[in-house]
Amino acid sequence: MGRKLLTEHINVEGINTFEVYRKHGGYRSVEKALKTMTPDEVVEEVKKSGLRGRGGAGFPTGMKWSFLAKPEGVPRYLVCNADESEPGTFKDRQLMSKLPHLLIEGMITSSYALGANTSYIYIRGELLYVLRILEKAIAEAYAAGFLGKNILGSGYDLDLHVHPGGGAYICGEETALLESLEGKRGNPRNKPPFPAVQGLYARPTVVNNVESIAAVPVIVNEGGDEYAKIGVGRSTGTKLISACGHLNKPGIYEIELGLPVEEFIYSDEYCGGIWKGRELKAVVAGGSSVPILPKELILKTAAGENRLMTYESLSDGGFVTGTMLGSGGFIAMDETTCIVRNTWNFSRFYHHESCGQCSPCREGTGWMEKVLHRLEHGHGHMEDIDLLVSVAKQIEGNTICPLGEAAAWPVAAAVRHFRHEFEWHVTHAKEAAQPGAVYRTNAVLA
Amino acid sequence: MAKITFDGVEVEVPDGTTILNAARQIGGSIVPPAMCYYTPLKGSGGKCRACLVRVAAGSAKDPRPMPKLVASCVTPVQDGMVVENTTSEQVLNVRKGIVEMLLINHPLDCPVCDQAGECDLQNFAFEHGVSTTRYQEERRTFEKIDIGPLIQLHMTRCILCYRCVYTANQITDNRVHGVLGRGDAAEIGTYIENIIDNDFSGNVIDVCPVGALTDKTFRFKSRVWFTKPVNAHRDCPKCSGNVVLWYKGKDVLRTTARKDQYGEVKEWICNECRFEKKETSDWIIEGPAHIDRSSVISANHYELPVLNQSVVADLPESTQRDLEKNPPLKLGS
Numbered sequence: 110m111g112r113k114l115l116t117e118h119i120n121v122e123g124i125n126t127f128e129v130y131r132k133h134g135g136y137r138s139v140e141k142a143l144k145t146m147t148p149d150e151v152v153e154e155v156k157k158s159g160l161r162g163r164g165g166a167g168f169p170t171g172m173k174w175s176f177l178a179k180p181e182g183v184p185r186y187l188v189c190n191a192d193e194s195e196p197g198t199f200k201d202r203q204l205m206s207k208l209p210h211l212l213i214e215g216m217i218t219s220s221y222a223l224g225a226n227t228s229y230i231y232i233r234g235e236l237l238y239v240l241r242i243l244e245k246a247i248a249e250a251y252a253a254g255f256l257g258k259n260i261l262g263s264g265y266d267l268d269l270h271v272h273p274g275g276g277a278y279i280c281g282e283e284t285a286l287l288e289s290l291e292g293k294r295g296n297p298r299n300k301p302p303f304p305a306v307q308g309l310y311a312r313p314t315v316v317n318n319v320e321s322i323a324a325v326p327v328i329v330n331e332g333g334d335e336y337a338k339i340g341v342g343r344s345t346g347t348k349l350i351s352a353c354g355h356l357n358k359p360g361i362y363e364i365e366l367g368l369p370v371e372e373f374i375y376s377d378e379y380c381g382g383i384w385k386g387r388e389l390k391a392v393v394a395g396g397s398s399v400p401i402l403p404k405e406l407i408l409k410t411a412a413g414e415n416r417l418m419t420y421e422s423l424s425d426g427g428f429v430t431g432t433m434l435g436s437g438g439f440i441a442m443d444e445t446t447c448i449v450r451n452t453w454n455f456s457r458f459y460h461h462e463s464c465g466q467c468s469p470c471r472e473g474t475g476w477m478e479k480v481l482h483r484l485e486h487g488h489g490h491m492e493d494i495d496l497l498v499s500v501a502k503q504i505e506g507n508t509i510c511p512l513g514e515a516a517a518w519p520v521a522a523a524v525r526h527f528r529h530e531f532e533w534h535v536t537h538a539k540e541a542a543q544p545g546a547v548y549r550t551n552a553v554l555a
Numbered sequence: 556m557a558k559i560t561f562d563g564v565e566v567e568v569p570d571g572t573t574i575l576n577a578a579r580q581i582g583g584s585i586v587p588p589a590m591c592y593y594t595p596l597k598g599s600g601g602k603c604r605a606c607l608v609r610v611a612a613g614s615a616k617d618p619r620p621m622p623k624l625v626a627s628c629v630t631p632v633q634d635g636m637v638v639e640n641t642t643s644e645q646v647l648n649v650r651k652g653i654v655e656m657l658l659i660n661h662p663l664d665c666p667v668c669d670q671a672g673e674c675d676l677q678n679f680a681f682e683h684g685v686s687t688t689r690y691q692e693e694r695r696t697f698e699k700i701d702i703g704p705l706i707q708l709h710m711t712r713c714i715l716c717y718r719c720v721y722t723a724n725q726i727t728d729n730r731v732h733g734v735l736g737r738g739d740a741a742e743i744g745t746y747i748e749n750i751i752d753n754d755f756s757g758n759v760i761d762v763c764p765v766g767a768l769t770d771k772t773f774r775f776k777s778r779v780w781f782t783k784p785v786n787a788h789r790d791c792p793k794c795s796g797n798v799v800l801w802y803k804g805k806d807v808l809r810t811t812a813r814k815d816q817y818g819e820v821k822e823w824i825c826n827e828c829r830f831e832k833k834e835t836s837d838w839i840i841e842g843p844a845h846i847d848r849s850s851v852i853s854a855n856h857y858e859l860p861v862l863n864q865s866v867v868a869d870l871p872e873s874t875q876r877d878l879e880k881n882p883p884l885k886l887g888s
Contacts, residue, residue, distance in 0.1 A: 277737070294734065299601035299629040465715060465734075465741030467602050472656040475739040479692045496689055503652035506623045507604050 111365035127249035130210040138326035143263040151222035157333030159345035164318030165436040178313040191232040192281040195396035197438030200349035201319040209246035215322035234276035278462035283316040297510035341367035344419035355443035357381035387443040395435020398515030400522030452523040453481035459516035470513040473504040487542030557634040574627035591716035592628035600628035612637035654684030660695040670766030672779040703750035713767035719759035757829040773809040784844035793825040816847035
C-alpha cells in the first residue's frame, strides 16, 4: 500500500469541521510557513518537491509560481481551478467535499508564497453542495484567525472567496476561467499575454488545480526533498486517480506515482480487476481527452516495458503508442464496449462544450460528431474514417485553447488503434446499428 | 524597434507590433488574410484562425521555432523573429482547412447575398480554399431575428468574428446585441427581441466580413459591382461625414464608410449619413473612390481594376501584353 499524503484522514468522522481537522494536524503548514519561512522559501520548497500540475498538463508548479510577474504596488492573485468537468475525472469533487480545510490550508500557504492578498476558488456550477461545504469551512477558518487580517499575528492578510461557474467545461481552461471570474462570457483569451503577466483583472495571476494546491501543505510540512523521494524520476509525489468504467472496485485512489498500470487495474488493493470476469479491451488513462489505448499498449509500452502511472511512462511512444497521465480520470472498458459508440459519445461532449469562438473547433467538433453518429448508426462509408482523421488534424494545434486538441486526440487515437472496428461498422452496417452491437474478433453480437 | 524576417523579407517595426501589421508594412500578396481582426477595434482578432503563420525562429535570444502555428494578428513580434507564411507548406494546408471549416455551415447563397463581390469570405475561399466539399450533413440554420428597420441579420452567413460586438461595444453606448449560446449553436442576437437603435449602429454593417449584417435600405437593389463608388462628404454634426456613395445611374443606392486596402473602416459614420442622405444634393462630391483591392468591385469603374500580380502571371500572354500597353490607372496619375 502506498503512502497517503492527501487522503490519510479522509474517512475520519467530522474531518470537514475545523476542530477535527486541526486535531489531525491541520493548518500546521500555515503556522510553519507564516512564522518560520519567507514566501520565497515556500516557493523554493515547492520547486524542490518537483510537484507537477495535477489538472492535466503536468507543468511543474514551482516553475509556474516563479514565472509570476511581481511589479511593485500591483496586487497579485491566486486562483484555484475547481472547475473539474472532464468526463472520467472526479477527484477534486471528493477532495473538496470531504477535506475542505485541506484546500483552504493549501490556498493560504500558496497565497502567502505568491504574495497574494485575495484568492479565489472557482468552482464548477454543478457542485453547489460542495460550494456550501467550502463556504462553511472558510467561515470557520476566518473565525479561527487563519483567514482575514493579520493571520496568526504574522502581518499577512488574505481574503478567500469561492465563486461558482455556470457549469461550462470550457471554464476549466485557465483564461476562460479568468474571463468567467471577471463576469464575462467564458471565452479563452489569446496568449500571450499569459496569466502570470496579465491574468485576473489584468493583474499577475497563478491558476492551479485543486489537487496541486492540496499538495502544498504536505510539501511545506515534510519538506520538498522528502516529497520528491516518492515517485519515479520527474513524476514525484502522490496522485489521485479517479477510476471508473468496467472495474470491480471503481473509485478514487491515491497512488504513489510509479505504480505499474497492471497492478493498479488488477490488484485487489486498487481496482480489483475487470468486472464480471471479462477481458480488458481499452483504457483512457487521464480523462476523456487523452488518447485511448488498447490493452496491449496500456499494460506494456511498445518497447515491452511495464507501463507505470507516471507522466513519462504513460506518454512513452508519443501519441503513436502512448497516451498521457492527464487529470487522472482512469476509464477502463471491457470487451463488450463499442469503441465507435464510445468515441461518438466523447465527441458529442466536446461538440456540446466548445465555446464557439474560433472556427476550427466550433465547426470541427460538430462535424466529427455527425460523422461518428453516422458511422455508429450504420450510415457510414469507408472514406468517413479517413475524413475523421483529417478533420481531427485540421483542428489539432490550430485553436486558441487546448479544447480543440482535447476533442481531436480521442478521435484520432480511436481510429489509430481500433480502425478495424470502424471498418466493421461500415461493412456490417446493419448489425452495427443495432443497440448494444459490439465488434468482436469473430464479429458476433454481444 | 524589432527586426523580423517575414517570408524572407526583412522589416523593422516598433516593439509590440503584431506579426500581421508587420507583414502589412511589407504589403503585397504575402500579407496573411484576416477575417476577424480589425485594427480600429480593440481586442479583436485571434478567432477565425485564417491568419495562422509559422514562426520558424522565436527571437534572436531564443531562436527555437514555436511549437504550433500562431495567429499573426494577435502575436507580437520579437526582435530576430523569422516568420513563414506563403513559404510554408504547412501554413497553406492549414489555411485550406480553415476555409473548409468556415464554409461547411455557410449557406453559399452568394447569388442572392448583398455582400457578394465585397465579401471577405468569398475572397478568402477563392484565394485559399478548395472547390469541393467533404461535408454531407445538413447545414446549420437559425431562427430569424428582427433587429430593427435598418439592419438585416442573416445568422446563417455569420462566421462569428465578433467584430460587430466589439464595434457596438466600443463606438456606441448601450450595446444590446452580443453572442448567445456556445459552440456551433452560438449566434449573434439581442436576447430578448430588441432592436438595435443607436446613432452609430450602422457601422456593424461595414465591419461584417460576410453578408450576415446587411443594409436594409440597399437590400436586393443591385449587385455591388454594378454600382460606382464616389467619395463624398457633408457637414455632419455627429460624425466626420466622409463617406463613399455607391451610384447606379443617378441614384445613390447606398452609403458606406471609407475603407482602406484591408477593408478596414477609416472613419466611423453615423446612421443619418448612412441611411437618410440618399440624394446627390445632400453631399459634396469629391470624385471617384479608388478601390485598393483586387476584387470585382474594383472592376467596371472609372479606372481599370487593380490587379493581383500573382494572378497576372497566369493570364494569357496576349492579355499580359494588353495590360502592359494599358497599365491599370491610379487615381491622380
